[in-house]
Amino acid sequence: MYVAVKGGEAAIEKAHRLLADRRRGDRSVPALSLEQIAGQLSLAVDRVMAEGSLYDPELAAMAVRQSRGDMIEAIFLIRAYRTTLPRFGATRPVETAAMRIERRVSATYKDIPGGQLLGSTFDYTHRLIDPAMAGDHPVEPGARRAVAEDAAYPRVTDILNGEGLIEPDIASDAEPGDLTRDPTGFPAGRDLRLQALARGDEGFLLSLGYSTQRGYGRTHPFVGEVRIGLVDLEIDLPELGFAVNIGAIRVTECQMVSQFKGGGQDGPRFTRGYGLVFGQSERKAMSMSLVDRALRADEFDENRAAPAQDEEFVLSHCDNVEATGFVEHLKLPHYVDFQAELDLLRMLRREHAAEKTAETDRQEAAE
Structure with a gap:
């Protein structure tokens, strides 16, 4: 909390009360429940979890309600809460090849092994306001989400890799860094870059990804595959000597196939x-994959000339919590700074x- 002068506490307390009143809205309308937010505004909840770096739909729904739907404020709340949590271990890397698929599409092959799975998507809607949304209509029988439990869905990049047509996906044995614990330095490894992009602002990454398609760091991308589904989390327990499944989370993965080198x-x-x-966040995963490829310019001896290829520019500005704090702090009192600038300007004008x-x-005199 920032209190610039004596007496500011009373005004801030009243602002908090007014905010709580506005948050509740019309008392004649039932209050939103966390179940409603998590179930019916699930894409908003997913974004808060992704950019807040904490997978907990109930907490994310709580943050969405507390922030009155301001996504960045909700992300800030989740980030702040995340810092209070103890860390007691790390899971094994998730195996997305074993994902229980809900949606899976490829723009590179029409007939891919396992087939295209449209799932839940806005891609084929007409973008017209549906008057039925004014009411509360039940979902048609059989239209609920289905998860493919046992079907085989090999990744498109694995198919290309089998023919030697794409660079191999080489796993590193090195311990990945953690940008939430250590300050990011430059140049940054791909592990830290991917972490920053995963929790970066969707709109910022979308704009950068779009810029690469318009020629600013062009890599001529194709969506090898976008898949959404559940992946299991396993953690090693030394006292047992084997890994234990502790649950599953829903993720979106995008493999972007880019120009050959x-x-x-x-x-x-x-x-x-x-x-x-x-x-479920296809737009974010696709944007992330576009920017990830652009940031690998040095690996392929490409000239780093576009914003999306500038590692320091991208990583220093993609975090919406940091960006919001720096922009919004301008609303706070800067009286002393401004008076100094004002005095300097008046002196310059007198001179x-x-x-x-x-x-x-x-x-x-010369005349």
């Missing part, structure tokens, strides 16, 4: 961009007026 012994191959986020008068006097 290389030669020599391996020959030309497609390159990759990667995106993985909590919940300018004196010089102008002196110049006029010199001209008159």
